[in-house]
Amino acid sequence: MAEPTVRVSGIVLSSLMFQHVNRDSDVEGLILGESRIEEQVTISDSQADHIHIEEVYNIQKHIACHKLNDFYDNVGDVNVDAVKKILAENKQENLIGWYRQRRNTDQQMTFREKVVHEKLKSALSNPHMIFVLLTPSKVTSPGSTHRMEYAAFISRSRCFMNVPVLVNNLGLLEQLAYWKVSAPFSAAGYNLTMKKHSAKFFSSNGQLRDVNEVNKMNESLQSELQKACGDVEESERLVETLQADVSALRRRLREKKQSNWSKHLNLSVWTKFLTFFLGVCRLMRIINNHSSITKVSSSCILRFEQC
Numbered sequence: 001m002a003e004p005t006v007r008v009s010g011i012v013l014s015s016l017m018f019q020h021v022n023r024d025s026d027v028e029g030l031i032l033g034e035s036r037i038e039e040q041v042t043i044s045d046s047q048a049d050h051i052h053i054e055e056v057y058n059i060q061k062h063i064a065c066h067k068l069n070d071f072y073d074n075v076g077d078v079n080v081d082a083v084k085k086i087l088a089e090n091k092q093e094n095l096i097g098w099y100r101q102r103r104n105t106d107q108q109m110t111f112r113e114k115v116v117h118e119k120l121k122s123a124l125s126n127p128h129m130i131f132v133l134l135t136p137s138k139v140t141s142p143g144s145t146h147r148m149e150y151a152a153f154i155s156r157s158r159c160f161m162n163v164p165v166l167v168n169n170l171g172l173l174e175q176l177a178y179w180k181v182s183a184p185f186s187a188a189g190y191n192l193t194m195k196k197h198s199a200k201f202f203s204s205n206g207q208l209r210d211v212n213e214v215n216k217m218n219e220s221l222q223s224e225l226q227k228a229c230g231d232v233e234e235s236e237r238l239v240e241t242l243q244a245d246v247s248a249l250r251r252r253l254r255e256k257k258q259s260n261w262s263k264h265l266n267l268s269v270w271t272k273f274l275t276f277f278l279g280v281c282r283l284m285r286i287i288n289n290h291s292s293i294t295k296v297s298s299s300c301i302l303r304f305e306q307c
Contacts (some may be wrong), residue, residue, distance in 0.1 A: 003052075006130060006165045008059040013167060016062050017148050020101045021136050029064040030071075030086055031097040033057065033101040035086060057096055057130050057152075057163075063087065076115035078123040097130035104137045107151045109160055130154050131161065140303045 002133045020027045042050040063086055065071065071082040085266065087095065100113060109117075113131065121129045131153045152163040173214055 004055045004057065004154055004161075004163045006057045006059065006132075007161050007168060007306075008165065012059055012061065013150070016099075017134070017136075019064065019132065021146065021148065023101075026100070026102050027064055028068060028098065028100040029062055030083070030095055031059055031091055031099055031130065031132060032061040032094045033059045033096045034094065035096050055128075057128075059096070059132070059290060060094075061090075062099065064088070072116050072119070076112060076119055076196065078116065078119045080123050083120075083124070092124065095124065095126070097132065099132035099134065101134040101136065103135070104133050107133060107135050107149055109133065109153055114160060117153075117160075118158065121155070126155075134163075140220075209251045277295065 022167075035055065038054045038056055040052045040054065042052065065086060071086060072078045083095070084092065109131065113133075117129065118130050121127055132150060133153065134148060134150045136148045150165060150167050153160050154163050155161075
């Protein structure tokens with residue numbers, strides 16, 4: 001069974017959001033584009049060839065209705081004439097679905113939307129129709145920031161399933177990879193403009209000009225970026241080394257200051273001790289001298305009494 005996928009360009013998606021977010025009420029309209037079946041064959045030596053079939057819906061344009069319920073009535077019956085009037089000059093075979101914008105609601109189809117979708121498929125005899133639902137909501141209470149969520153749905157045997165939406169200019173692509181995007185509508189003005197200016201950008205075989213030069217420039221930029229990253233890494237390592245040296249010098253200076261302080265403290269203690277010792281010695285000398293004088297005076301007094 002083919003896996004369905006919806007693809008839309010960033011320009012179409014952004015214009016759809018910008019146009020309808022500024023409306024005061026809910027909006028609905030028709031989606032134009034094309035649907036096709038892609039077959040991808042994966043060749044491998046270890047196993048048999050793997051064939052992957054994918055059903056792709058390419059959204060290329062949208063047409064907004066002037067009011068709600070413009071192409072269907074209250075019970076969901078589709079008015080084909082109203083659909084053709086909305087399409088105007090666009091071809092009916094380019095109609096691949098419709099969309100609806102509902103504010104501050106869940107991303108789920110309502111019962112009425114499911115009924116309208118099934119009857120639109122029956123009225124246009126096109127089983128490959130999609131429904132795109134956009135649900136804008138406020139992220140902050142003042143309304144300065146909004147969030148726009150979008151989803152696509154298809155029906156298989158009246159069972160609706162969510163289909164992944166891929167934006168062509170978003171995602172990680174390889175350097176030489178390009179999306180397979182369908183060509184836009186064959187409008188007369190578009191074809192005239194493309195014929196006039198395509199020679200400036202495309203070669204005779206349809207390839208873009210100067211792609212190799214752009215790739216070379218990209219490689220040069222990558223090499224310069226890697227060189228700059230190497231220089232930054234080297235400078236960061238040098239800074240780390242300098243910081244380690246500064247920390248070591250600060251530690252040595254702190255240890256030296258502590259050592260000098262210890263030496264100064266010991267010297268002052270010894271100085272005080274010597275001063276105290278000399279003072280004691282002088283005191284002992286004075287005491288000894290005083291004792292000898294006392295002995296002499298006592299001897300003289302004794303002799304005087306004897307006389």
